Amino acid sequence: MSRRPVRPSRTLPAAEWWAPLLVDLGAVQRGSVWAGLCVRSVDLASGRAQVTVQWPGTPATTLLPDPDAGRGALLQSIAAAGPARLAAADDDEPTDSNSAPLAGHGWLLDELGRRSDAWYAYLAEPVELLRVQTDGHRTTEVAVGRTSRCDVVEVRVPLAGLGADGMDAGLAYTIVERAVTVAAHDLRPADPAVQGGRPTFSTGLPGEEPG
């Protein structure tokens, strides 16, 4: 029998519940680089998505979107807080703006949402996506809960050029496997070191500096 999502999406039953939201957020992020919009964090740990967005020089705004409401509704709720628009469906050819860090962050949100099978079918060890957060300039951190070990590994993904040349497709699998296979000596305590009652560590992608 095939593996099933831990909590299926209402609209895409084979995908995890947060998958449509991340794909839609990716489209808004990539389409709004011109406005400086940064999808600062997507927190899924509570079982309800909390999305924090921010524009330069403004305080952050936190939203509680319905993951299955669709990108139109998502855009509407974000645009109520500041300028935003959707990326065109084929807006992923390499361009100067696509190589900007925020475009890379948008690409990563899309990649994580598009391949949610990585979280329940790819590996033997159970894992969960807890959080995606970015500094908007250099890195995005993907927090992976290692359910059976009762801890969390934050995998840092550099944003420079991410997704711009089409060679990063499948990165979601790399991130999940990294969280499970990383050697203990490649883990550093995260800041804070305990999050949600679980010890939390940080590491880089394979082949990159751990700390």
Add this chain to the structure above:
Amino acid sequence: MRKVNARRYAVASATLGLAAGLFAAAPASAMTAAPSAQGTSGDVEFSVFDNGSGIPRNSSFRLADLGRHGIPDSAVKQLGAGRAPRTVETENTTLSGPDDVVGQWKDRDGWTVYMRRGYYDPVRDRGFGLTKIEQKHNLTMKAVRATTQYPRPGAAGKQKFAGYPDTWNYFTDVLHVKCSGWWIFRTCRVDKVQAVRAGVDFHVKIPMLPKGVITAYCEGVQGRCPDWVKNAINI
């Protein structure tokens, strides 16, 4: 007594006929393939992609019955003789860029699936396409093609993972079979089932054509699928 002898003669004739056909028709690759059993008696092991023809998973069946499940007679005969039928990879390997299209075919529903050469960097564990599928997951283009052409029946075998643009996953089962007994009358049983999944992006890009197959893997298997998955006799 005469009837029994007649039956024995008929079976022996059929056996000789099968043997003649086998040696006349067996491709060189099959003749040189590593046998999974010696001769016409003993244990034989092989695998098949579940093509929806109803290969029993919970009860035994005769090796000869595989013909009713879409397995070519030649393959059944080779298995009966204790030889492992092997298929020959015929994909073009002369191109060089990661985005080169190295294969395309129609899936179960007539959609065109593209396979790009891709790449795999084991140090960074990065990659996509055929190179990653072969080097990291020990699968082949034929295995991916079979997964998309013979997914599980109905909606369960092909499911949408994202829209704007579309990403789909295909699911199928590969059955590992053990047989014991004699010739094509061996008794067989499915002893292992491995789910295989393929993820395909159908959106238009890289110019004009979809990215295609991103990866394919054995569910819950970190890294390489067992050899018997890619060596299935019906792909």
